[in-house]
Amino acid sequence: MPVEGDGALTSPATTPAFGSADRALRFDTFVVGASNKLAHAAARAVADAPGQAYNPLVVYGGSGLGKTHLVGAIAHRAREHRPDLRVRFTSGDELASTLHRAIASGQPHQFLVDHQQVDLLVIDDIQFLTGQRETQTELLRLLNVLLQGGQQLVLTSDRQPADIPDVDERLLSRLSGGLVVDVGAPDFEMRLAILRNVSQDRGVSFVDGVLDAVARMPFGNVRELKGALNKLSAYQQLEGTPVSVGDVRAVLGERAPSTGPERIEAIIPAGTDYEGFLADVLQEVETRVEPWRIQLGDAIARWRPEGWRVTVLERALNLTQAPDVDGLLRAFAAAVEHLRGLEAQAAAVDPSWAGHEAFRNVEAIGAAEQLLQRIIETAQPLPGPSPAFTRAALDSTPESQLALKAVDAVIAEPGVRYNPLLLHGPSGSGKSHVAHAIGNAMRERWPARRVACLSASLFVEELIASMQEGGTERWRTRYRSADVFILDDIHLLEGKERTQDELFHLFNQLMAQGAQVVLTSQRAPRALTGLADRLRSRFEGGLVVTLPARERPRLEHLVARAPGEPDRFFLDREKTVWEWPDLSGRLIEEYR
């Protein structure tokens, strides 16, 4: 990675702000606890997909709590994934200095030009920009340019952006537009984990219980904690003897307050120390409580406050033997994601569905899906057949007998025989008439069944519109609810790969749920060369019947009535707009 400090392009090893000393700033050396879990997750997401996850990402928290570690880890990981990624690591005051230098050299625009050339810009300690209106304005411009260009911005601050005094409102709003996460003070477990990591990294070992004793001291930040470890390590080296648990407080001095008041030692006779009792209890907890139960407990503690039903996890917790906890938790997380997706779709239709109980029960996903189905059905009815085309009005000729028999069989037993039914014939053979007639007959015969009848061009248009709105899943769900799906003129899908993909999945889903599929096309499936093989083969797998061309007798009839006029009409393959109330003026192909 061409990692840069603020200034000339430099190699990672010599970059002042992100040099060799900071190589330890990786995710695997970052201890995750309750106080920084969210920040860690967000940082991982950003590192894995810069510019796509949370942009900008603002990490804030007190001094020494690991903000710089986290953003350093983002840069490292992003570089691991994409070695060509251009990363710049700077700080708020360096940014200000760079800008001032650019202004002094008479090239203020150079600041923007320079910083535009990065894919990932990390700005540490933006609180130093307080009161620097000029730098803030430039930063705002830079932010706008970078965000528009899809480049990732990561910023850190020692307080919430809104709490930094004297900051441009527009800049604040920009910063808050991404994700703002905090890192808090480490709790006991985190402190102990950090101490163990650091002592292991430094190859220093301590007598059992020493690190526990240090971790029990209420150090408010990680730097102080590491400082205490340094002190113990130095003491151990100089004295040549290991520091004992009892020495910890003496070595670290009175500055570090102890958790136990002194009166305990004064009252409770020697040899019966309270700390020792705690150590006994700790040992028992660590040896007796199985890790898989802790893992499940963690998961319950994580999901329950968010309103998720965790009974499946609670049942697992009550088992005598360890289940496949990882598998269970993966399945649970996947179910949660699925429900979130369903909830988002429901909320997109009607925001009042957001947070509904039905979308919180991982054991009732089916019910949630049905609810979503109902929500979508109520809000967006399926396109239906035009009432003008009826089964009774279909011409019965010797050539069309096979097609009509197939149509009647499908109407009598939808989804049972001849599924899919594909009718093909040249323009004017009455395909659309048949398609809509089947739709109407289905509605009449099976009023409870949901009939979708639409042209392939409308299908494409709707898909594109749903993609624009970000509601593709909703669009899919709507059609998946159909019991009868009639798609007219599928030859219009040739070359439209995305729509074919969607149709492929929809087709499979509909077939799996026993829905009847009827398709019409100008050509037989094997002649639809612009259609994916997987679709063609599936269409061939049903019943394919030919609708005979009807131009000749009608043409002869028209020629006899008005010579010359019909030729132009049919030879131009002109289309006619049918003004049906429910078609909203959509163009449908002339069927005659």
Next chain:
Amino acid sequence: MPIVDHATRLITCKLVYYGPGRSGKTTNLMYLHDALPSEQVGSLTSLATRRDRTLFFDYLPVDLGTVGAYHVRFQLYTVPGQPYYKAIRQLVLQGADGIVFVADSQRSRWDDNIESLQDMHANLAEHGVDARALPIVLQYNKQDLPASLVASVDELSAALNFRGVPEFAADATQGTGVFDTLRALGTRVMKRLGAEEGGAGSSRAA
């Protein structure tokens, strides 16, 4: 068995101080209340009779704080020692994770000790609890009294400690042996964590 709530990371142990009336059970709790870090003990709740003897029970919550991954809380109870409060003793004993039997070392209370110990076993049996499986420690209180008045630890041990459980000489008014007693019981109770983890430790005895 202690209640382990993995979701809230909380381990709760119910420890009961049992023994004849006036043996010093409440004094044990009062000493602990004063001696333990103030932020870790709750207030000592005592419901006493007009004669200042325990009527229902004393209750002292002791919060050991976050120990390892878990928050550990001990709930210390005493039972009323007087024979006529048998029903209340049974009630308090229900769900106990461990028992401190506080014996009065005075020779004059010899029979009371034995009677109370038998009463304890009978009550446990009524709850369907096997006393052999329950962590129990013995405390011989009032060992500070003149030797002419009290039985020795050996004598008391021979009479009361037929199961060979941990035993401690104590002077609860001064605190001697009080913390050792609690520590011994607490540690033994914690050793039962996960022993019958079928119910995630949540099914208490009786």
